[in-house]
Amino acid sequence: MNIADSQTVTAIMRxxxxxxxxxxxxxxVILLNTCAIREHAxxxxxxxxxxxxxxxxxxxxxxxxxxxxxxQHNRAALMRKAPWLDLVAGPDSYRRLPELIASANxxxxxxVRLDRTETYADIPPEYENxxxxxxxxxxxxxxxxxxxxVPYVRGRERSVPATDILREVRQxxxxxxxxxxxxxxxxxxxxxxxxGFGALLRKVAAVEGIERIRFTSPHPSDMTSDVIEAMAEEPxxxxxxxxxxxxxxxxxxxxxxxxxxxxxxxxxxxxLRSAIPNLALSTDIIxxxxxxxxxxxxxxxGLMRAVGYDSAFMFKYSVREHTRAxxxxxxxxxxxxxxxxxAVIDLQEALSLERNRALLGCExxxxxxxxxxxxxxxxVGKTPQFKTALFPAAPSIRPGDTIRARVDSAxxxxxxxxxx
Ligand code: SAM
Ligand code: SF4
Numbered sequence: 072m073n074i075a076d077s078q079t080v081t082a083i084m085r086x087x088x089x090x091x092x093x094x095x096x097x098x099x100v101i102l103l104n105t106c107a108i109r110e111h112a113x114x115x116x117x118x119x120x121x122x123x124x125x126x127x128x129x130x131x132x133x134x135x136x137x138x139x140x141x142x143q144h145n146r147a148a149l150m151r152k153a154p155w156l157d158l159v160a161g162p163d164s165y166r167r168l169p170e171l172i173a174s175a176n177x178x179x180x181x182x183v184r185l186d187r188t189e190t191y192a193d194i195p196p197e198y199e200n201x202x203x204x205x206x207x208x209x210x211x212x213x214x215x216x217x218x219x220x221v222p223y224v225r226g227r228e229r230s231v232p233a234t235d236i237l238r239e240v241r242q243x244x245x246x247x248x249x250x251x252x253x254x255x256x257x258x259x260x261x262x263x264x265x266x267g268f269g270a271l272l273r274k275v276a277a278v279e280g281i282e283r284i285r286f287t288s289p290h291p292s293d294m295t296s297d298v299i300e301a302m303a304e305e306p307x308x309x310x311x312x313x314x315x316x317x318x319x320x321x322x323x324x325x326x327x328x329x330x331x332x333x334x335x336x337x338x339x340x341x342x343l344r345s346a347i348p349n350l351a352l353s354t355d356i357i358x359x360x361x362x363x364x365x366x367x368x369x370x371x372x373g374l375m376r377a378v379g380y381d382s383a384f385m386f387k388y389s390v391r392e393h394t395r396a397x398x399x400x401x402x403x404x405x406x407x408x409x410x411x412x413x414a415v416i417d418l419q420e421a422l423s424l425e426r427n428r429a430l431l432g433c434e435x436x437x438x439x440x441x442x443x444x445x446x447x448x449x450x451v452g453k454t455p456q457f458k459t460a461l462f463p464a465a466p467s468i469r470p471g472d473t474i475r476a477r478v479d480s481a482x483x484x485x486x487x488x489x490x491x
Contacts, residue, residue: 072254073139075205077104078196080138080165085197087169095126100134100172102158105141107220109389113141120153127155134158134172138165140224143183145392150179162210162225163189185226192235195242202440202471204248206239207231208271209255214290216317217328217396218360218388221256228256230263233271237278244280249438249471250453251275252285259289259298269297276307282473283438284308285457288315288355292330294339303346310347311457314340315355319374320367323360328395333374340378351381351426351456356415359388359408361399368411375418381426381456382484383419387412420483427458427481434491435460437476439468452476459485 080102081091092098101123106112120137127135136158137149143161150156157175160168161183171180190210198204212221213228240251253275255261261268268286275284284307289298291314302308314336318324321332331339344350356371375383387408390401403411435454443449443461450464452474462476476488 072205072207072256073104073106075196075207075254076139076162076165078198078205079191079194079207080104080168081197082194083165083168086194089169091197095123098133100136101126102136102138102168105137105139107140107144107224107391109386110391111389113145116141117152120156124153124155134175136160136168136172136175138162138168140220143185143224144220146181146183150181159183161185165191166194187227188229190229190231190235192231195239198243198246198248200246202248202438203250203252204243205252205254206236206243207255208236208253208258208268208286209261212256213260214257214292214330215328215395217326217399218357218391218394220391220394223393225256228260230255230261232263233266233274236271237274240275240278240281244278247280247471249281249473250283250285251281252287254287256288257290257293258286259293259295267295267297268293269295269299269301272298272301272308273305276301276305282307283455285311287313289313290330291316291336291339294343299343299346302343309455309457310349311351311353311455312343313353313355314343316374316378317355317357318360318363318367319371320363321370323363323367323370326362326396327357327360333370337374337377349456351458352378353382353384353457354378354380356383356385357388358385358411358415359401359403361388361396362402363388363411368414372414372418375415375422379422379426380419381458382423383415385412385415385419423483424481427483427486430458430478430486431481432478434475434477435486435488436473437462437488439470439472439474441470454486460488461485462488462490465490 105116134157142159159181163186164182174180209230211226211228215222259268437452437460439452443451449461475491477491478486480487
């Protein structure tokens with residue numbers, strides 16, 4: 072999502088006459104886009120800002136700005152910790168960036184107003200040349216999970232009109248993009264002018280030239296029949312779903328305000344698997360949320376085993392100011408959180424390896440992305456289930472091609488294949 076937002080910012084800056092530089096040392100303006108989801112992310116940004124302070128000191132006329140959720144979350148503390156910042160702009164203020172940069176002279180320019188209607192629908196982001204493009208379908212979130220800062224920093228839920236999404240997707244198809252990833256914090260809550268998310272998937276699938284469609288992140292409560300049917304019936308919608316569960320304990324799920332029980336989540340998984348037999352699943356898990364005890368944690372491990380996820384993003388709970396759970400504080404020590412995190416990571420590694428090994432000898436269509444980072448003479452791409460496939464390069468194989476590959480060996484994170 073931050074990549075997509077940065078591409079929108081690049082487009083806005085270019086319209087105002089700026090060009091992008093690969094080297095911060097050459098830039099007149101340096102903008103850092105940020106995340107506020109966990110404290111760790113914020114600490115990293117502060118470290119980065121100290122590095123950039125040196126570039127600013129070398130050329131005091133150079134302007135340094137901080138964008139995104141961290142700007143929105145804690146601008147006062149931020150200005151205290153990094154007083155050399157010229158500019159602070161929240162996720163709904165990017166349209167005004169050129170103006171803010173121009174006005175940031177003796178005092179910093181700050182704009183962190185949230186706007187219930189801003190979708191940047193009329194600004195085509197500056198996409199990279201890639202076989203995959205991320206297209207924002209909706210912004211903000213109305214779910215207010217107790218642990219999460221997103222609704223406070225990205226504002227209320229709003230969807231981009233389907234006509235704007237489709238215009239963008241057609242332009243991307245014309246540039247050779249093969250795969251579209253529709254983005255939103257609760258992307259399957261998408262609704263605009265009577266078009267729901269299932270209908271949107273079908274409309275995007277009708278765009279010629281687009282071969283694969285994915286989306287992230289859907290919320291379990293919004294996984295309605297129209298979405299499941301579109302996934303099952305529309306061949307371009309890929310058999311992969313990232314469905315964040317957060318916890319396997321009903322008590323913790325209720326405290327988090329997630330809106331489902333572990334049983335309801337497992338029934339949903341059953342419905343999805345019977346509609347889409349070859350479905351791969353990934354999830355997000357938080358360990359050490361307020362009052363999570365050993366029994367709650369054991370339920371999380373149990374649910375992970377019951378689902379058999381292909382992969383997962385796993386996090387230690389980080390208390391965030393402004394959220395509903397903030398005043399409850401932290402009841403699980405950092406040491407215990409680290410222990411639980413290691414346990415979920417170890418379990419997921421074992422599950423991923425088991426899932427991937429089960430694919431030995433199977434053949435898949437792989438959308439080619441380019442040279443593999445590791446392994447000279449190898450190319451990398453994704454299977455429909457979003458698994459990373461490595462295979463030998465050949466002069467005739469180009470990024471954007473779809474090749475058939477047979478799985479020869481597997482690790483927890485990738486499939487090593489031969490051309491089939
Ligand atoms: N909207 C998505 C959903 O609810 O399914 C997730 C969006 S959030 C940006 C990505 C993930 O960050 C969440 O699924 C959650 O696991 C994690 N996360 C959010 N707030 C957190 C917190 N305070 N501490 C630790 N992890 C957190
Ligand atoms: Fe945060 Fe996702 Fe919950 Fe929204 S649905 S509040 S983005 S965790």
